[in-house]
Amino acid sequence: MSGALVFAWSGVLLFGLGLFGFIAHRHLLRRLLAFNIMGSGSFLVLVGLAQDGRGVDPVPHAMVITGIVVAVASTALALVVFRRWYRASGRTDLPEDT
Amino acid sequence: MIGLWSVPLLFALPLALGILSLLVTPAWRPRLIFVGLPLLTLASVDVLARLVLEGPRIYELGGWEAPLGINLVVDGLAVGMILMTTLVASLCALYARVYLRDYPASSSFFWPLLWLLWAGMNGIWLAEDIFNLYVGLEVMGLAAVGMVALRATPQALAAAMRYLLAALLGSLAYLLGVALLYATYGTLSMAGLQEAAAPNATTHVALALIILGLLLKTALFPLHAWLPPAHGGALTPVSALLSALVIKGSFYILMRIWLVLGPEVTPIFTAQLLGVLGAGAVFYGGWMAWRQHHLKQLVAYSTVAQIGYLFLFFPLVTGTGPEAARLAWDGTLMMLVAHALAKAALFLSAGNLILAVGSTQISHLVGISRFRPMSLFSFGLAGVSLMGLPPSGGFTGKWLLLHSAILSDQWWWLIVLFLGGLLSAAYIFKVFRMSFREGPQIDRSITPPLTLDVTALILASASILIGLTAHLPLFWLRLGSAFGAG
Amino acid sequence: MSLRLVSAALLCVAVTVALAWAVLDRPLPEENLPDRVAAAMPESGVDHPVTAVLLNFRSYDTLLEIAVLLLAVVVALALREAQPDQPEAMGLDNPLLRAVMAWLLPLILIVAGFLLWAGSYQPGGAFQAGSVLAAAGVLLRLAGVTTAWLDNATLMRAGLALGLLTFLGVGLLVMIPGAPFLTYPLEYAGTLILVIELTLTLSIGLTLISLFRLTPPYADDPDEAREQAGKTP
Numbered sequence: 001m002s003g004a005l006v007f008a009w010s011g012v013l014l015f016g017l018g019l020f021g022f023i024a025h026r027h028l029l030r031r032l033l034a035f036n037i038m039g040s041g042s043f044l045v046l047v048g049l050a051q052d053g054r055g056v057d058p059v060p061h062a063m064v065i066t067g068i069v070v071a072v073a074s075t076a077l078a079l080v081v082f083r084r085w086y087r088a089s090g091r092t093d094l095p096e097d098t
Numbered sequence: 099m100i101g102l103w104s105v106p107l108l109f110a111l112p113l114a115l116g117i118l119s120l121l122v123t124p125a126w127r128p129r130l131i132f133v134g135l136p137l138l139t140l141a142s143v144d145v146l147a148r149l150v151l152e153g154p155r156i157y158e159l160g161g162w163e164a165p166l167g168i169n170l171v172v173d174g175l176a177v178g179m180i181l182m183t184t185l186v187a188s189l190c191a192l193y194a195r196v197y198l199r200d201y202p203a204s205s206s207f208f209w210p211l212l213w214l215l216w217a218g219m220n221g222i223w224l225a226e227d228i229f230n231l232y233v234g235l236e237v238m239g240l241a242a243v244g245m246v247a248l249r250a251t252p253q254a255l256a257a258a259m260r261y262l263l264a265a266l267l268g269s270l271a272y273l274l275g276v277a278l279l280y281a282t283y284g285t286l287s288m289a290g291l292q293e294a295a296a297p298n299a300t301t302h303v304a305l306a307l308i309i310l311g312l313l314l315k316t317a318l319f320p321l322h323a324w325l326p327p328a329h330g331g332a333l334t335p336v337s338a339l340l341s342a343l344v345i346k347g348s349f350y351i352l353m354r355i356w357l358v359l360g361p362e363v364t365p366i367f368t369a370q371l372l373g374v375l376g377a378g379a380v381f382y383g384g385w386m387a388w389r390q391h392h393l394k395q396l397v398a399y400s401t402v403a404q405i406g407y408l409f410l411f412f413p414l415v416t417g418t419g420p421e422a423a424r425l426a427w428d429g430t431l432m433m434l435v436a437h438a439l440a441k442a443a444l445f446l447s448a449g450n451l452i453l454a455v456g457s458t459q460i461s462h463l464v465g466i467s468r469f470r471p472m473s474l475f476s477f478g479l480a481g482v483s484l485m486g487l488p489p490s491g492g493f494t495g496k497w498l499l500l501h502s503a504i505l506s507d508q509w510w511w512l513i514v515l516f517l518g519g520l521l522s523a524a525y526i527f528k529v530f531r532m533s534f535r536e537g538p539q540i541d542r543s544i545t546p547p548l549t550l551d552v553t554a555l556i557l558a559s560a561s562i563l564i565g566l567t568a569h570l571p572l573f574w575l576r577l578g579s580a581f582g583a584g
Numbered sequence: 585m586s587l588r589l590v591s592a593a594l595l596c597v598a599v600t601v602a603l604a605w606a607v608l609d610r611p612l613p614e615e616n617l618p619d620r621v622a623a624a625m626p627e628s629g630v631d632h633p634v635t636a637v638l639l640n641f642r643s644y645d646t647l648l649e650i651a652v653l654l655l656a657v658v659v660a661l662a663l664r665e666a667q668p669d670q671p672e673a674m675g676l677d678n679p680l681l682r683a684v685m686a687w688l689l690p691l692i693l694i695v696a697g698f699l700l701w702a703g704s705y706q707p708g709g710a711f712q713a714g715s716v717l718a719a720a721g722v723l724l725r726l727a728g729v730t731t732a733w734l735d736n737a738t739l740m741r742a743g744l745a746l747g748l749l750t751f752l753g754v755g756l757l758v759m760i761p762g763a764p765f766l767t768y769p770l771e772y773a774g775t776l777i778l779v780i781e782l783t784l785t786l787s788i789g790l791t792l793i794s795l796f797r798l799t800p801p802y803a804d805d806p807d808e809a810r811e812q813a814g815k816t817p
Contacts, residue, residue, distance in 0.1 A: 008281075008607045015274060016600030022267060023592040028259065035266050042274040049281035049607065057618040058633035060280065062642060063229055065634070066649045067273065069711055069788075070236050073656040076795045077240055078262055080660045081247050083799055085255040087665070094256055106755070106765035113651055114752055117745040120658065159644045161767035166620045168644045207662035214655055221648060233648040240652060244659040278606055284613025294614060303606035 007048025014041030026093040028082050032075060039071045104144040105157045105172060108180060108220040111137055116213035124206035128195045134213070135188045142177075142184040146574070149177045154578025156226065156289075164226070164287040171226040171288070173578030175431070178571065179223040179350060182435050185560065186342050186442045187216055193446055193553040194335035204248040204333060211248070215241035215339065222347045228276050229286045231351050232269060239265040239315065242344045245336040246328045257327035264314050264324040268348070271311030278304035288358045295359045305363065308355060309372075315348035318372075318409060319379035322402045326386075330398035334449030337394060341401045342442035346434060349408055353430075357580060361416060369416035376409030377514040384521025388528060392458050393448050396525055400444070400484060403518065404437045410499055410511055418506035424581040425505065428572050429498030435571070436483050436491025436561050443480035443557035447473050450554060451533075453546045460529060464537035472551045474533055479558035481526035483565070486519045491564035629773025631705040638709065639777045643766050647755070650748050650784065653791045657744060660798040681727045692720040700785050704774070710781045714788025721793035740794060747787025751780050 014037055021034030043064045050057040086092060115134045119127045154173035161167070170176075191212060198205035218237030225231045243265060247258035280286055282301060283294045295301065317325035329341045356364055383403025390396040407430075414426030450473040455462050467474055483490035496515050503511040564571060576582050621633050621641065628636035638646050696716040703709030724731065733739050754776050755766040763769075768776045 005607065009604055012600055012603040012607060015270075015603065016596045019599060020592055020596040022263075023595070024589055031263060035263075035270070038267075038270050042270055042277055045274060045603075045607070046277040046280070049277065049610065055618055058621055058637050059286075059617050059642070060277075061634045062637035062645075063280075065638060065709075065711055066229075066233060066645050069649045070233065070652050072792075073652045074236065074240060074262075074266055076656040077243065077659050078259070078266070080656070080663050080795075080799060081243070081255060081258050081262060084247070084250060084663045084665070085252070085259055088250075088252040088255055094260055102759060102762065102764060106759070110752055110756060110765065113647075113748065116651070117654070117748055120654075120661075120741055121745055158764055159766050160640060161764055162624070162641050165615055165617055166624055167641050204662075207658055210658045211655070211662075214651055214658070217651060218648075230642075230645055230648070233645050233652070236652050237648055237655065240655045240659070244655060244662065247659065248662055250663060274603075278610070280613075281607075282610055282613060284615035284617050290615060296611075298611055299609040300606045300611070303602050306602075 004048050004051045007051070008045050011041045011044030011046075011048055014038070014044060016041075028078075028085075028092055028094070032078050032082070035078075036071060036075060039067065043067055102157075104141040104148070105170060105224070106159075107137070107141045108145070108224065109217045111141070112213040112217035112220065116210045116217065119209040119213060124202075127206060127209040128198070130209065130213075131188075131191045131195060135191065138184055138216075139188065142180050145172060146177050146181060148172075149174060149577060150574065157224075165285045165290050168230050169226040169287060169289075170224040171578075172224065174575045174582075175350075175354075175579055176223045177577075178431065178435070178575040179346070180220060182438050183216070183219050183223070183343055186438055186557065187212070187219075187339060189553045189557055190335045190338050190342075190442060190446070193338070193550055194333075196547050196549045197335055197449065198333070201249075201333060204250070208245065208248060208333075208336075211241050211244045212339075215245065215344070219343060219347055222350065226288050227286045228279065228288065228291070228355070232273050232276060235269055235272065235315070235348065235351070238344060238347050239269065242340055245340070246332045248336065249331075249333060253327070253331050257324075257331045260324045261328040264317075264321075268311040268314035271307045271314070273311075275304040275307035275311065278307070288354065292358045292360065295363050297363050301359070301363055302365075305355075305359060305368075309352065309368070312348045312352040313375075316345050316352070316405060317402065318375055318405055319382050319402060320375070322379065322383070322405075325402055326395055326398040328398075329401060330392065330395040334394075334445060334452075337398070337449075338442040338445035341398065341445060342438040345401070345405060346438060349405070349434070353411065356412065357415075364412075364416055366413075366417045369412040372409045373413035373511065376406040376412075377511070379403060379406030379409070380514050380518040381406075381521070384518060384525065387525040388521065390525075391460055393452060393460050393463070393529065394445070394458060396460065396529070397441070397444050397448050400522065400525060401441060403521065404433075404441065404484065406514075407433050407437075407496070407499070407518065410503075410514065413508060413511065414499065414502045414506060418502070418508075422502045422506035424576075425498050425502035427576070427579065427581045429495050429500075429502055431495075431575050432491055432498060432564070432568060432572065433495035436495055436564055439557050439561035439564065440480040440483035440490075440492060443476055443554050443561060444484070446550070446554035446557065447476035447480065450546045450550050451477065453550070454543045456544060460532055463529065463533045464535050465533070466543065467533045469543040470545075472555065473546070474530075476551070476554040476558040477529065478526075479555075480561055481522075481530075483558075483561040485522045485526060486515075489565050490562045491568070492561070494565040494568045627770055627773070629768060629770070629775075629777050630703075632703060632707070632709075634707065635703045635709050635777075639780060640768065640773065643751075643755075646784075647748070647751050647766075650751065650787070653788065654744065654748060657791055657794055657798070660795055664798050676726060676728065678727070682729070685723060685727045685729065688723065689720060692716060692723075696720070696785070696789075700781060703781065704778070710784040711788055713785040715792065717785065717789030718792030718796070721789065722796050725793075725797060734793070734797075740790060743790040744787055744794065747780075747784040750783040754780055 018038030050060040157170040221234035243262045387399035411430035483492035486492040486496040696713045699708040700713035
């Protein structure tokens with residue numbers, strides 16, 4: 001088992017765990033945390049798979065930095081909306097019906 | 099020389115205006131459209147003129163060639179989408195300038211979000227790089243979420259949150275798919291992928307992730323739950339922008355990636371499944387639209403239904419003959435553009451009707467036909483296109499899809515086209531029946547400003563006109579695509 | 585265990601297994617992008633490949649990424665609530681914290697500057713430096729230190745806009761000789777990238793700080809919140 005595979009599989013595992021948390025939880029903060037775990041999982045897959053014995057590939061590293069910034073921004077945006085929603089409704093989850 | 103400018107201006111100008119609108123006072127923010135709209139229109143027309151005169155081309159950002167740098171693709175499809183965006187978004191912006199005077203709190207941040215949304219959309223239409231598409235999707239998606247949240251009522255916040263969660267999950271699935279594709283092919287450029295793509299397990303899993311992520315963002319049945327509250331509950335110009343343009347962004351990416359990976363990689367089974375989900379969307383969305391009591395919710399569910407038609411593209415283009423595939427391409431794009439125009443018109447005129455009667459309930463529209471014929475006329479014209487009656491764009495699109503289905507011996511999609519049209523007729527006429535009924539309820543109606551009616555009418559007329567002059571836009575859209583020869 | 589949990593668990597196991605298989609079964613790419621990056625490094629204007637990719641080869645991604653950050657601030661501004669937002673309401677009244685701040689602050693600024701400068705030849709760069717700057721801002725805020733320029737809305741917005749505007753400006757400026765958007769001429773590439781990085785660092789730092797400052801704490805008591813919303817749990 002190569003190093004690349006260890007990283008990639010850890011990433012896959014994180015993605016799966018995050019996905020479970022995202023679906024299973026109702027509390028929006030938990031779902032947001034789960035989203036961040038999923039994000040870390042995809043970044044790990046991205047960087048992990050790029051090491052295939054031909055040296056370090058800088059492109060996935062740059063992609064991950066971009067991805068992290070995007071994830072930070074998305075999380076901040078979600079927190080802002082969540083806070084306002086919590087203030088307006090007193091709820092930490094979304095109403096079940098649509 | 100000038101050709102070099104118009105392409106980057108399409109995203110650089112809205113970005114710059116987005117920042118500038120943060121720096122100027124709220125009173126000046128709407129006025130920036132008088133700088134932005136003419137310049138963006140000019141750039142879009144210039145791009146079209148160059149496409150027609152000089153043919154499709156690749157724009158190398160930073161002067162770096164494809165796998166190393168990010169390229170932009172300026173072909174018929176991209177230019178078609180850019181023109182559609184310019185037309186619809188400009189009219190929505192003109193509408194919003196007047197409409198938002200009643201919402202001073204929301205309006206001051208509508209403008210920066212509008213420009214950033216515009217930049218994100220133009221970025222997506224032009225992108226040739228699958229990772230760049232991810233960033234573009236985020237710009238567009240987060241701007242759209244922000245617009246839904248603008249009203250800051252509990253309903254709007256819940257809708258925005260639901261939309262945001264769907265969008266975040268969708269983009270992560272897409273990103274992981276991109277990661278797998280990059281790990282397999284070592285390139286992010288579509289041209290490179292097209293050359294290298296081969297059917298193997300990794301590619302299929304990546305494709306599945308990309309499809310799932312984009313379906314969630316496009317709100318294809320049964321992943322549509324976030325759409326009606328977000329589109330139905332937002333401010334009217336926001337609803338129009340989201341329903342007409344934003345959901346097309348993710349569909350467009352799926353269409354491009356599907357064609358890039360090619361028939362060797364994309365399984366016919368998946369194509370049929372996408373078609374079946376599309377059919378489900380047409381029936382379920384149409385049925386739900388008919389059951390709504392709230393006018394904008396009806397229009398939002400109509401979007402759920404109309405998205406379904408677009409997904410007939412996949413079964414009709416995969417594993418079928420060249421003629422059927424070309425008709426599927428033409429038909430789908432005609433449906434897409436016609437829906438963008440008609441749905442924007444429908445939302446704007448629905449907003450006008452709501453302003454006129456002061457209620458969102460369809461039952462309160464009784465007798466409105468005597469007071470607001472122009473709003474109702476726009477609503478009806480757009481409805482004609484959604485129902486697919488001649489000579490509208492919706493009719494032309496369905497006609498082409500129908501021919502494609504017959505040519506490829508997939509008669510079952512005909513049922514979808516026919517029943518879907520009937521369902522749309524049912525919910526459009528539901529609104530009409532109410533507005534033509536004479537009742538005691540109405541004694542006065544508020545007259546919305548003329549701009550609101552005129553913008554809706556222009557969009558509605560365009561959705562009809564595009565059907566009458568379909569061959570020219572369809573010819574342009576084919577430029578640079580695999581279907582160009584026809 | 586509800587049905588929902590079980591189905592969620594099953595779905596996640598299926599996704600994980602499919603992904604693990606996809607990762608294991610991956611054919612190695614024929615295209616060698618790292619080689620291309622290495623070959624183009626002399627023309628990039630910087631010595632670190634990740635920085636070269638971020639700010640030259642794929643700088644367009646970075647441009648859009650900054651737009652995403654800006655979007656978060658716009659939404660935070662739009663959803664900001666009218667409430668008492670005095671720094672002292674937020675700061676911890678702790679003299680020790682203030683004393684430590686006096687030591688930490690210069691150190692943080694030096695680290696940020698180093699990270700930015702290091703980006704041209706080793707890991708580091710605008711986002712890392714900006715995050716460190718933001719940490720300084722957050723600490724300042726927590727310590728209840730008031731700074732006139734951070735509380736000045738106009739100045740703050742100008743700072744937020746600076747990075748993206750400079751980036752766009754440089755991208756468009758280099759087009760005057762007839763090159764495509766964001767094509768840095770070789771002899772100025774290093775300087776232009778440095779200018780962009782400097783302004784981006786400042787803007788990223790301010791973006792993160794304002795995201796923190798735009799959402800000051802309030803009584804996070806759920807009962808109170810419910811009361812205000814007029815609802816019962």
